[in-house]
Amino acid sequence: MLSLLSVERIKLFSTKSPYWCLAVILVATCGLSLAVSLVDDGRDATVFTSQAGGAMGLMTFMVMAALTVTTEYRFGTIRNSFLAVPQRALVLVSKTVLMAFIGAVIGGLAALASFFLAKTLAKEPPTPLELNSAADYRVVLGYSALYAIGAVLAIGVGALVRQSAGAITALLLWPLLVETLLMLISSLQKVIPYLPFNAAFNFVSPGGSGGMFGRTAFLPGGPSANQGLVIFLVTAVVIWLVALVTVYRRDA
Amino acid sequence: MIEASGLTKTYGRTTAVSDLSFTVRSGMVTGFLGPNGSGKSTTMRMMLGLDNPDRGRALIDGQRYIDLKHPLRKVGSLLDANWVHPNRTAAAHLRWMARANGISRRRVGEVLETVGLTAVAGKSAGKFSLGMKQRLGIASALLGDPEVLLFDEPVNGLDPEGIHWIRTFMKGLAAQGRTVLVSSHLLSEMALTADHLVVIGRGRLIADASTKEFIARSTESSVRVRSPQLGRLTEALGELSVPGLRWGPDTGTEGEALSVVGLNADKIGDLAADKRITLHELSPQTGSLEEAFIQLTSQAVEYNAREPMPMSQPGDTRWGPGNPPSGPGPLPAPGPLPAAGQGAPTQQVPQGQPAQQFPHGQPAQQFPQGQPAQQGGWAGGPPAQPYGAPPPGDSSTDPTTQER
Numbered sequence: 001m002l003s004l005l006s007v008e009r010i011k012l013f014s015t016k017s018p019y020w021c022l023a024v025i026l027v028a029t030c031g032l033s034l035a036v037s038l039v040d041d042g043r044d045a046t047v048f049t050s051q052a053g054g055a056m057g058l059m060t061f062m063v064m065a066a067l068t069v070t071t072e073y074r075f076g077t078i079r080n081s082f083l084a085v086p087q088r089a090l091v092l093v094s095k096t097v098l099m100a101f102i103g104a105v106i107g108g109l110a111a112l113a114s115f116f117l118a119k120t121l122a123k124e125p126p127t128p129l130e131l132n133s134a135a136d137y138r139v140v141l142g143y144s145a146l147y148a149i150g151a152v153l154a155i156g157v158g159a160l161v162r163q164s165a166g167a168i169t170a171l172l173l174w175p176l177l178v179e180t181l182l183m184l185i186s187s188l189q190k191v192i193p194y195l196p197f198n199a200a201f202n203f204v205s206p207g208g209s210g211g212m213f214g215r216t217a218f219l220p221g222g223p224s225a226n227q228g229l230v231i232f233l234v235t236a237v238v239i240w241l242v243a244l245v246t247v248y249r250r251d252a
Numbered sequence: 253m254i255e256a257s258g259l260t261k262t263y264g265r266t267t268a269v270s271d272l273s274f275t276v277r278s279g280m281v282t283g284f285l286g287p288n289g290s291g292k293s294t295t296m297r298m299m300l301g302l303d304n305p306d307r308g309r310a311l312i313d314g315q316r317y318i319d320l321k322h323p324l325r326k327v328g329s330l331l332d333a334n335w336v337h338p339n340r341t342a343a344a345h346l347r348w349m350a351r352a353n354g355i356s357r358r359r360v361g362e363v364l365e366t367v368g369l370t371a372v373a374g375k376s377a378g379k380f381s382l383g384m385k386q387r388l389g390i391a392s393a394l395l396g397d398p399e400v401l402l403f404d405e406p407v408n409g410l411d412p413e414g415i416h417w418i419r420t421f422m423k424g425l426a427a428q429g430r431t432v433l434v435s436s437h438l439l440s441e442m443a444l445t446a447d448h449l450v451v452i453g454r455g456r457l458i459a460d461a462s463t464k465e466f467i468a469r470s471t472e473s474s475v476r477v478r479s480p481q482l483g484r485l486t487e488a489l490g491e492l493s494v495p496g497l498r499w500g501p502d503t504g505t506e507g508e509a510l511s512v513v514g515l516n517a518d519k520i521g522d523l524a525a526d527k528r529i530t531l532h533e534l535s536p537q538t539g540s541l542e543e544a545f546i547q548l549t550s551q552a553v554e555y556n557a558r559e560p561m562p563m564s565q566p567g568d569t570r571w572g573p574g575n576p577p578s579g580p581g582p583l584p585a586p587g588p589l590p591a592a593g594q595g596a597p598t599q600q601v602p603q604g605q606p607a608q609q610f611p612h613g614q615p616a617q618q619f620p621q622g623q624p625a626q627q628g629g630w631a632g633g634p635p636a637q638p639y640g641a642p643p644p645g646d647s648s649t650d651p652t653t654q655e656r
Contacts, residue, residue: 007352014344015337076335079302080392083329084352086301086318251303 004085004094011077012068012098021064022102026110029057033114034121042122047129047136048206050118054143055201055212057110059172061147062154065099066167069158082252092159092244099151107147111140135206138225142204145229149200149236156240159247175212183215193222196235202228253278253431254299254400258308261294261455268294269455271308276433276450278399281426283446283463284435285545291455292435293331296404300329312400324353328393329402333385338378342369342388345377346395355396363391383414390421400431407441419445439545443467451548458548470548475517476502477510478533479524485510488527509533 012018032053037045072078081091119129131137154171161167175197183192192198198211199222208225210217223231254276261269269291276282286292297303299310301317309316312327320326336345346360364370367387372380377388386406393401403422407415422445426432436442442449442463449466451459459466479485489499489512497514512520517536524531 003351003354007348010344010348010351011337011340014341014348015339017339071337075337076332077337079331080335080349081352082302083300084324084349086320086323249304251297 001090001094004090005098007084008068008094008098012102015071017067018064021060021067022106025057025060025064025106026113028060029053029110030114030117032056034117037118037122042118042125045118045122045125045129046127046206047115047131047139050115050129051111051139051143051204053114054111054146054204055175057107058143058146058150059175061103061106062150062171063168065103065151065154066158066171067164068095068099069155070162070164070167073162074164079252088247088252089244092155092240092247096152096155096240099155100148103147103151104144108141108144111143115140135208139204139206142225142229146200146204146232149229149233152233152240153196153236156236156243159243160239179212180215183219189219190221192216193219194231196232199223199228200232203232254310254312254402254433255314256295256299256308256310259295259298259305259310260307261291261298261303261305267455269298269305269452272452272455272457273308274450274457274460276431277448278431279426279429280447281422281432281434281445282448282450283442284433284450284452285439285442285446286435286437286452286458288437290437290453292437292452293404294455295452296329296331296402296433296435299402300327300331302331322353322355322396324349324355324398325396326398327400327402328396328398329404330386330389330393330406331402331404333382333389336377336380336385336388339376341374342377342380342391343373345388346392349392350395353396359395359397363394366394367391382409383411386410386414386418390418398430401425401433403432403434405435405437407436407438415441439470439542453548470545474511474513474537475515475520476533476535476537477512477520477524477531478508479510479529479531481529482508482510484527485524485529488523488529489515492523511537 030053033050036052037049069078072081082088085091115129115131122129131140154167157170158167161170179192179195179197182188182195193202193209193211193216195211198216201212202208202210202223203225205211205214205225208228209222211219211222216222222228256275257273259269259272260267272291272295284292284295294303295310298305299312299317312320317323317327336342342364343360346363347357349355350357350360361370361373364373367390369384369387369391372384377385380388386409390403390406393403401422403418406418406422410418419441422432422434426447434442434445436445446463449459449461449463450457451466461469477485486499489497492515494515497512499510499512502509502511515523517534521531521534523529524534
């Protein structure tokens with residue numbers, strides 16, 4: 001298993017795009033976070049605003065994770081992967097474990113960097129930017145968990161769809177468009193906060209509610225921070241398992 | 253050794269491979285021959301566990317591919333040279349494959365050296381020419397020093413030098429006692445490379461024979477005879493007892509003509525003179541290897557550019573006498589060609605015995621019919637030999653160079 005992890009590591013880092021993706025994640029997350037936190041010289045900056053770029057980073061990372069699968073299909077190297085390791089589950093598992101690990105690292109790194117940059121640059125925040133409570137740590141380091149789960153979800157979607165464009169579209173439209181548009185249907189309002197990405201972002205909001213971009217803040221009910229994380233995790237794992245079964249049943 | 257037994261694969265309504273059984277033995281190059289779309293690649297993918305067969309299975313030394321511990325150390329394969337990430341270097345491509353099967357990093361350098369890519373090991377595979385990619389694919393097949401090697405159309409798109417290199421290389425691998433299965437749609441190419449041939453068409457087994465036998469059998473020459481008294485001529489032929497003598501209607505020309513195998517033109521002329529039969533034409537027809545192959549697989553080609561050659565049906569009364577098979581004189585009437593796609597039983601070669609797929613006078617034999625049709629009739633004189641198909645046994649001629 002360890003050798004299979006290093007196989008995936010060699011594959012990942014022997015092309016250029018992951019370096020760019022990781023750099024973009026760091027820069028974009030910090031940049032966006034600062035842009036929001038430093039409004040009015042940072043007079044409204046909080047620990048929460050210091051993570052304003054988190055969603056952007058997560059999306060970028062999910063695209064990167066999905067690409068690790070779809071490019072293999074695109075260039076046919078997935079056949080070589082299955083020839084070298086005919087137990088397809090092992091291929092998918094090692095890819096997922098590696099990407100979840102990288103996600104946890106880069107997600108945490110981007111969040112911490114955003115926080116400390118905001119802390120350094122924000123003048124006169126309403127309260128000093130410090131990580132005091134468990135909730136503060138959750139708001140910042142919670143991104144590690146979201147990124148890791150995002151990797152599971154993205155690799156699942158990538159293996160199901162097999163095409164880069166399709167997988168990326170699914171992964172971006174789902175949180176950004178579908179979950180937003182469903183809010184227009186009033187009969188669904190009870191369900192909206194439980195949708196995977198709204199639930200996930202409850203985990204990184206101070207009060208444990210509000211969903212992605214705070215869009216469910218005006219809706220009653222919804223999962224707690226931890227429940228939200230579980231909903232996101234279960235969604236990702238279910239999709240990943242469906243993908244695994246599909247990968248076995250399909251001809252490579 | 254590779255054993256395929258009853259391999260079957262259907263895509264929707266199309267049957268890609270149908271009940272295919274054959275054995276690939278070690279120590280020789282086995283050619284896997286068939287027209288485009290006949291199911292060669294599908295069969296190879298099933299052998300390697302990439303495609304799931306609907307029925308049947310393929311065993312490599314008694315094991316399924318997916319059950320092999322470190323498959324690359326047992327089986328090396330090159331199915332498609334383009335299966336590389338264009339932005340990954342050749343060395344990195346081999347390195348991850350080596351790592352996956354516990355193969356040392358040093359081996360990567362060795363195989364790159366073997367295929368002559370050391371100088372470009374650090375170059376992105378996307379910048380490689382097809383020939384270089386082909387070499388990289390071969391390097392990856394050799395990575396685990398495997399006993400069994402599968403190559404799918406390895407010479408496709410290569411220049412003559414590359415073709416020569418691969419051909420020599422594969423023979424060398426077989427000489428080391430390895431099992432080598434090479435697919436191709438070019439009989440002329442296989443004639444130079446393979447010791448044994450497994451021929452398929454439309455996913456069915458057409459022949460499983462040694463290359464020598466297959467070629468000898470495929471390039472049988474015939475004599476076309478036109479005469480207003482064909483009936484009397486066939487009677488006369490029927491009275492002869494010459495081994496291997498067969499005949500059938502020649503469908504290539506307008507009017508009635510007879511195609512005779514096993515008796516040369518002189519003898520037929522003498523016979524006709526003897527019986528006072530008028531002959532209008534007596535012309536020897538030499539079948540080329542390519543023609544014979546087209547002939548053999550024409551019913552089995554999936555994407556026909558034109559109508560297939562008419563094939564005689566088992567009950568065709570136009571065929572010469574010979575039923576029952578034990579009669580004197582002519583040999584048994586030709587049975588259906590296995591290629592006819594009607595599930596005619598194809599003989600399986602018992603293991604360890606030389607293949608006897610096309611012995612003379614077997615009931616399941618049919619001599620190439622309609623060959624002359626491709627030559628444009630008798631008016632054109634003796635048929636021009638298309639493509640440099642070598643005469644049987646003459647492997648010194650390189651058809652591939654003549655093609656170019």
